[in-house]
Every structure is written in structure tokens, then in C-alpha cells.
Amino acid sequence: MKAISARTHKADLLRSLRLCTAEGIMAMPLVTMSLPVNVFMTALVAKAFQLPKTTIGLISALPFVGNFLQIFIASFIARWKPPKTVTVLAASLHLVSWAAFGVLLPWIPRDHPDVAGQWLIVWFLVTSCFGAIAGVSWNAWIQEWVPYRIRGKYFGRRNGTLQISTLTFLLVAGWSLAHWNYLILVFQIIIAIAVAMRIFSLRWQWISPAQPRRHHVTIALPFRDQLNVVLRSRSLLVFIAFGAVWSFAANSFGPFYHVFMFDQLGLSAFEVGLLATLAQLSGALSLPAWGLLLDRFGNKSVMTFSLILWQVQNFAWCFLTFENQSVLYGMWIWGGATGAGFILGQFTLLLKLIPLEAKNLAIGVNLAVTSLVAAIAPIVGGAALTWALARWPDPFAVHHVCFLFQPVLALAGSFLLLRVHEPRASSLTMVFGAMRNIRTLSSVFGLGFLVNHVFYRAQKDEK
Numbered sequence: 001m002k003a004i005s006a007r008t009h010k011a012d013l014l015r016s017l018r019l020c021t022a023e024g025i026m027a028m029p030l031v032t033m034s035l036p037v038n039v040f041m042t043a044l045v046a047k048a049f050q051l052p053k054t055t056i057g058l059i060s061a062l063p064f065v066g067n068f069l070q071i072f073i074a075s076f077i078a079r080w081k082p083p084k085t086v087t088v089l090a091a092s093l094h095l096v097s098w099a100a101f102g103v104l105l106p107w108i109p110r111d112h113p114d115v116a117g118q119w120l121i122v123w124f125l126v127t128s129c130f131g132a133i134a135g136v137s138w139n140a141w142i143q144e145w146v147p148y149r150i151r152g153k154y155f156g157r158r159n160g161t162l163q164i165s166t167l168t169f170l171l172v173a174g175w176s177l178a179h180w181n182y183l184i185l186v187f188q189i190i191i192a193i194a195v196a197m198r199i200f201s202l203r204w205q206w207i208s209p210a211q212p213r214r215h216h217v218t219i220a221l222p223f224r225d226q227l228n229v230v231l232r233s234r235s236l237l238v239f240i241a242f243g244a245v246w247s248f249a250a251n252s253f254g255p256f257y258h259v260f261m262f263d264q265l266g267l268s269a270f271e272v273g274l275l276a277t278l279a280q281l282s283g284a285l286s287l288p289a290w291g292l293l294l295d296r297f298g299n300k301s302v303m304t305f306s307l308i309l310w311q312v313q314n315f316a317w318c319f320l321t322f323e324n325q326s327v328l329y330g331m332w333i334w335g336g337a338t339g340a341g342f343i344l345g346q347f348t349l350l351l352k353l354i355p356l357e358a359k360n361l362a363i364g365v366n367l368a369v370t371s372l373v374a375a376i377a378p379i380v381g382g383a384a385l386t387w388a389l390a391r392w393p394d395p396f397a398v399h400h401v402c403f404l405f406q407p408v409l410a411l412a413g414s415f416l417l418l419r420v421h422e423p424r425a426s427s428l429t430m431v432f433g434a435m436r437n438i439r440t441l442s443s444v445f446g447l448g449f450l451v452n453h454v455f456y457r458a459q460k461d462e463k
């Protein structure tokens with residue numbers, strides 16, 4: 001009887017993992033469009049409605065505002081329904097808000113940027129709140145049933161597969177918008193396709209047979225007790241502090257990299273989409289290898305190594321002109337491959353640090369703090385750019401100086417990341433040493449199948 005139960009549990013786990021990957025593929029177009037910086041939203045605000053930079057900065061901040069506001073809602077909803085139910089409900093409301101936006105889009109006046117900006121700000125704030133609640137609940141749900149021993153390897157492969165879905169969407173959306181000169185009808189069609197795909201995603205999420213592991217079934221503590229648990233988790237608090245520094249560095253001028261390519265370099269939505277596609281593809285190829293490195297050496301050292309490789313190349317933004325813009329292709333390929341390890345490590349390290357007694361609150365506090373900083377950052381960046389462009393005649397020089405900010409602050413913040421206490425983690429020097437190994441080096445740059453299928457040793461099932 002026990003053997004039958006074990007086989008049933010394993011079969012349910014395998015089916016849940018497959019459905020988790022499948023629903024992620026179908027969710028990515030709508031999820032990507034909901035991010036503060038992407039080809040779709042940048043084309044909408046910079047080309048279709050031609051909003052001022054201060055308004056673009058504010059709109060870029062709204063997803064982070066939603067992430068902050070969710071802290072006042074998500075932890076209480078979590079005591080009402082299990083994470084899976086909350087995830088599907090919040091994601092459904094997020095879907096409905098996007099569908100309504102697609103229908104109402106032609107009625108937003110294109111010849112009055114101030115009015116259009118007000119419409120977009122109100123709508124994007126509402127949909128961002130729904131998306132934030134869904135994201136927090138999804139993380140809590142995933143932690144319940146995905147075994148710790150396979151998280152790095154599984155999410156490395158899953159996220160790599162999702163990157164393929166994302167890059168396909170970015171390429172098709174960018175080409176469509178550029179080819180039809182940013183017609184509102186094209187934006188509506190893209191939204192309709194993304195909404196339809198998300199419906200399938202939510203269905204597969206709902207029918208997933210995933211069940212919480214026995215030691216993850218805990219009684220929800222009162223809010224005050226949960227807050228005390230979070231405040232006693234020193235490593236989590238250090239990680240949140242690093243996340244705040246990184247959020248400010250990445251989002252102060254991050255939304256304006258795309259605007260810079262549109263307005264100063266004269267790139268079309270298709271060309272920007274192609275660059276994003278190359279970054280997604282290189283990231284997809286490198287993610288399985290990064291997942292293995294995270295499993296082997298721990299998160300913080302691998303994340304720091306990845307962050308250094310990623311941010312050093314960002315100094316190249318300070319030298320871009322019409323004449324050398326072709327280097328963007330190499331920059332985006334390199335950035336996608338090296339940044340993938342940092343992004344994946346953020347997710348898996350958070351799962352390792354959050355206390356089980358207050359998991360929803362811990363995730364929510366992390367998201368709220370980092371998002372509050374990230375919400376302020378593009379508003380500050382947009383205001384700084386507007387102020388500087390009004391006083392200096394050379395827009396390239398202004399952007400070049402502003403683009404110094406992200407890599408300098410991000411690299412300085414990495415020292416804070418290294419202060420996080422992570423059990424069973426290797427030192428940063430060991431990660432650099434491992435990268436001298438030809439097998440590891442080749443896998444990081446796109447030959448991950450060598451490690452995945454030859455050098456990976458399966459472990460026993462977790463009880």
C-alpha cells in the first residue's frame with residue numbers, strides 16, 4: 001500500500017511539473033507585456049501615444065507600486081484560501097483587466113498625451129495590483145510542492161523553455177508593430193492573442209494535482225507572530241536590503257534604455273524586439289547550466305559572479321552612437337547569457353531564505369520593500385533625464401552619463417549580497433575556479449546539454 005502511494009505521489013509530481021512548464025509557456029506573452037520595460041509597452045507609450053519621459057517613468061513605476069500595495073492584501077487573503085486558489089483568482093482578474101484594456105484602447109485619445117497618460121496610469125496600476133498578488137501567491141504555491149533538491153535544475157530548464165516562448169512573442173510583436181506603423185488595431189490583436197493563451201495557462205494551473213509536502217503543511221500564525229518571524233530572519237533582511245539596492249540601480253534609467261534605442265538610435269520596434277529576442281535566446285541556452293551551478297555552489301556566489309559579468313558589459317551603453325550601434329547585438333547576447341544566472345539565483349535564494357512559518361508575509365515583505373524602491377527609481381530617473389535634456393544640447397552625452405549609474409551601483413551592491421548567510425554555499429573564489437573547468441565554461445555559454453545529460457547524477461526522492 002505504501003509503495004502504491006509513493007508511485008502515485010511521484011506520478012502526480014511529474015504531471016504537476018509538466019503542467020507547470022506548459023502553463024508558464026502560455027502565460028509568458030501576457031506576463032511579459034505586464035512588465036515595466038518591454039517592447040510592447042515601450043512602443044505603446046513612446047510611439048503610439050508619444051508620452052513625455054516623466055509620464056513614461058511614472059508608468060514604468062506602476063508594476064512596482066502594485067507589488068508594494070499587495071503586502072496589505074496578499075497575507076490576509078492567504079489565510080482565507082490556499083495559495084493555488086489565490087493565484088488562479090488574482091491571475092484571472094489580471095487577465096480580465098487586460099481584455100478590457102484591449103477593448104477600450106481605441107477610445108484613449110492619441111492627440112492628447114496628458115489625457116492618454118492619465119488613462120494608462122489608472123489602468124496599469126489596477127492590473128499591476130492583480131498581477132502582484134498572483135505573483136506572490138504563485139511563489140508560495142511553488143514552494144509548497146516542488147522538492148528543494150530539484151529546484152535549481154528544474155527551474156533552470158523551465159525558465160529556459162519559457163525564454164523561448166518569450167522571445168517568440170517579442171519577435172512577432174516587434175515585427176507586427178513596426179510593419180503596421182504602430183496601429184492601435186495591431187496592439188489590440190496582440191493583446192487578444194496573449195489573453196487567449198493565458199486562459200489555457202490558468203486552466204492547466206487549476207487542474208494541476210500538486211499537493212503540499214508533509215513538512216510544508218503548517219498552521220498559519222497570527223500576523224504579529226509572522227512579522228516577528230520575518231524580523232528575526234537576518235539573512236532574509238540582508239537579502240531584501242540588497243534587492244532594494246539592485247532595484248534602484250536597475251530601474252532608475254532601465255526603462256529608458258528602450259526609449260534611447262527608439263528616439264536616439266532610431267531603431268524600430270522590430271529591431272528592438274530582435275535584440276530582446278537574442279537576449280532571451282542566449283539566456284535560455286545558458287539557464288540549465290546556471291541552474292546546475294546554483295545547485296552545486298549555492299546562490300549568492302554564483303549570483304555575484306553572474307552580476308559582475310552582466311554589469312561590466314553595461315558600461316558599453318555609455319559609448320553608443322549611430323556609428324557603433326551594431327555592438328548592441330553582442331551586448332544583448334552577452335547580457336542575456338550572463339544575467340540569466342543572477343535572475344534565476346534571486347528566485348531560488350529567496351525560496352531558501354523564507355521562513356516556512358511566515359512564507360507569504362516574507363515573500364510579500366521582500367516584494368513590497370524592493371518594489372517601493374523600484375517604483376521611486378524610474379520616476380527619479382525620468383525627472384533627471386527631463387531636467388538634463390532641457391539644459392544640455394547633446395542628448396547622447398546626457399544618456400551616456402545617466403547610463404553609468406546602473407553598473408556602478410549594482411557592482412557596489414554585490415558586496416551586500418555576499419553578506420547573506422546561505423547554508424551549504426561555496427565561496428565566490430570557488431565559483432571563479434569552477435569556471436576554469438572547460439566543461440562548466442562550455443555549458444554556461446550554451447552547451448548545457450553536456451552537463452545536464454552526462455555529468456548530472458540523480459538523487460533519491462525526498463521524503
